[in-house]
Amino acid sequence: MGRYLIRRVLQFIPVFFGATFLLFALVFVMPGDPIRALSGDKPLEPAVIEALQERYNLDKPFYQQYAIYITNVMKGDFGTDFRGRPVSDIMKTSLPITVRLALLAFAFEVVIGLTAGVIAGVRKGKFFDSLVLISTLIVIAIPIFVLGFMAQIVFGLKLGWFPISGYRDGIYSLLLPAMVLASLSLAYIARLARTSLVENLRADYVRTAKAKGLSTKRVIGIHTLRNSLIPVATYLAVDLGALMGGAIITETIFNLPGLGRAVFDATRSQEGTVVIGIATFLVIVYMIANLLVDVLYGILDPRIRYE
Amino acid sequence: MKTNVISEADLKLGRYRIDPEAPLLEVEDLHVEFRIEDGIVKAVNGLAYTLGKGETLAVLGESGSGKSVSHHAIMGILDTPPGYVTKGSVKFRGVELLAPHKKTGTLDHVVPEIRGTRVAMVFQDALTALNPVFTVGWQIGEMFRVHEGLSRKAAKQRAIEMMDRVKIPSAKERVNSYPHEFSGGMRQRVMIAMALSLDPEVIIADEPTTALDVTVQSQIMDLLKELQQDTGMGLVLITHDLAVVAEVADSVVVMYAGRRMEKGGIEEIFHSAAHPYTLGLMKSIARPDVHLERLEPIMGSPPDLLDIPPGCPFHPRCEYVIDRCRVEIPELYAIDEHHSSACFRWQEVQIHV
Structure with a gap:
């Protein structure tokens, strides 16, 4: 297990370099000139442009720019945006909002998705099961931005239950966006839990558990559920990583100043350093989440061995 | 004990x-x-x-x-x-x-x-x-x-x-x-x-x-x-x-298509089987106590339980089949106290064992 973990962490290194290099290349080939974009319609003095280009190393060839960037990152310096604000500061202010949003969405997924899925699985073919299957299918079919706007109109404007924009009311203003953010994974989790439970209820060991004279509650709640939750738990762990970085659309719709919004704004204004900084951070979060999944798998299923 | x-x-x-x-x-x-x-x-x-x-x-x-x-x-x-x-x-x-x-x-x-x-x-x-x-x-x-x-x-x-x-x-x-x-x-x-x-x-x-x-x-x-x-x-x-x-x-119940074909003590089933299906099972395995030239499988395959044949369910595969088997389900005939067989012709079967 220890050796496995070390090997997995060492694998982070090539992934880190590969990911940053690709991101860097993508930002480099983005059309338009970020310096000229700064001033809008009014043209800048050529001397100013040159000075700025030199300051941000934009005059150097691509590989050199990458080398400088990576060297700075190693020293803990993620660079600054064109206004001189350090990227690490941007992350510091936006990360807490994204983390709260992600955790709230995660809680919705676990509580609602799992409960719905398990009940549907136990009552396979009954009304509740059909209800879960149909409603999750609808959620999966509708793009998240449509869901987001619909939620804003219905629960924000018409019913007035939740604020529709901004982060003034703290956690309360995160409830509606978290629900929208969670909706897709929630639907998947409900279906995954249902299918997994139905499949496991047919397993031989469930019949053994019944033959042991155990109550239905124990047969399902302990023997079947423990096995059924293995795929669900691993999906949840991957999803936690995705939630941290995948909230771009939701944060933009609900105007939340989180990481997703920061990346979105930076991409629009061609702030390469910010985009790469945040995206790299998200890559690391994702890698850790994946490692967590693999470790979790081994804990949940004793048949899996690490080599 | x-x-x-x-x-x-x-x-x-x-x-x-x-x-x-x-x-x-x-x-x-x-x-x-x-x-x-x-x-x-x-x-x-x-x-x-x-x-x-x-x-x-x-x-x-x-x-x-x-x-x-x-x-x-x-x-x-x-x-x-x-x-x-x-x-x-x-x-x-x-x-x-x-x-x-x-x-x-x-x-x-x-x-x-x-x-x-x-x-x-x-x-x-x-x-x-x-x-x-x-x-x-x-x-x-x-x-x-x-x-x-x-x-x-x-x-x-x-x-x-x-x-x-x-x-x-x-x-x-x-x-x-x-x-x-x-x-x-x-x-x-x-x-x-x-x-x-x-x-x-x-x-x-x-x-x-x-x-x-x-x-x-x-x-x-x-x-x-x-x-x-x-x-x-x-x-x-x-x-x-x-x-x-x-x-x-100690004793055996032989089942076929969800029915009892024969039941009896272990000796009776192995040495004086009174049902063609039991007999077929005996002939299809190698036994150290009986010399056989060749093993004889039971021809055909078990019936589709959605559509069990009328009469005796074994009749399509049976060597002893007579017309009566196709229409009437044989009852369990008592051969002696513990031994019984669901075959109309159990006496003939037993002779051939």
Whole structure:
């Protein structure tokens, strides 16, 4: 297990370099000139442009720019945006909002998705099961931005239950966006839990558990559920990583100043350093989440061995 | 051997009272069907037998003959839907286990108290029949925790004792292992330990040796036989393996298409079979005591249970078939006190043995 973990962490290194290099290349080939974009319609003095280009190393060839960037990152310096604000500061202010949003969405997924899925699985073919299957299918079919706007109109404007924009009311203003953010994974989790439970209820060991004279509650709640939750738990762990970085659309719709919004704004204004900084951070979060999944798998299923 | 003094607790079974004189299991005219989209699968059509204390009864039949399903019904672990008991009676020491359902009229198993405690089951493939995510000690100990309210620690201690009893070496160390960490034979011993843990009066062993190789098979059968002699429990052995039957059974019920074809003592079945199907089974295996030029398989294949042929279900494959077999279901003809056969021509069959 220890050796496995070390090997997995060492694998982070090539992934880190590969990911940053690709991101860097993508930002480099983005059309338009970020310096000229700064001033809008009014043209800048050529001397100013040159000075700025030199300051941000934009005059150097691509590989050199990458080398400088990576060297700075190693020293803990993620660079600054064109206004001189350090990227690490941007992350510091936006990360807490994204983390709260992600955790709230995660809680919705676990509580609602799992409960719905398990009940549907136990009552396979009954009304509740059909209800879960149909409603999750609808959620999966509708793009998240449509869901987001619909939620804003219905629960924000018409019913007035939740604020529709901004982060003034703290956690309360995160409830509606978290629900929208969670909706897709929630639907998947409900279906995954249902299918997994139905499949496991047919397993031989469930019949053994019944033959042991155990109550239905124990047969399902302990023997079947423990096995059924293995795929669900691993999906949840991957999803936690995705939630941290995948909230771009939701944060933009609900105007939340989180990481997703920061990346979105930076991409629009061609702030390469910010985009790469945040995206790299998200890559690391994702890698850790994946490692967590693999470790979790081994804990949940004793048949899996690490080599 | 158990003492002959019957305690008050022993006589209580849920809200029922046990008849100390009654046999362990009495199955009568048991019918089980599966209601699926394609129609009704008539899996069991009138199984009957009596199992006495210390007896070993073999239920012999091909796959699909209803031997497992009928015992799921007896245990009350039939998957409903689609499986239903439509007719019959199962008595455990005189207590009727089946009662009609108010709405559907099918029979429900109404004495869950027997499960695991008085009638226990050993399943075929221990790798899938044991829960993969719990240690064997936990799974054996669960019997004591749930049924006797023991603490985790005490239950584990009892689990170790049970593992010792079924001769799993170094039980103390192995109690924390998972099922996949055992060999096939050891895993089956774990299953047996689990079934035996609450001292049941009947063990139903559903093909307990089918998934094992031959040397391990005989070890497991020896173990079952030995445990049975120690405890005086009744053993129902569901199998398609004639060698296993010959080794341990006192009497045999031969099943085909969910029906009893023949029943009798072990000697009678092996040496004076009175049903063409039993005869066919005997001819299709190699036996050290009988010299055969060649093994003769039974031609054809078992019937589709959705559409069982009229008359005797075996008639399309039978060498002794006459017109009467195609229209009339033969009753069970008594040959002597313990031996009976569901064949119109049993006398002729017996001559040819």
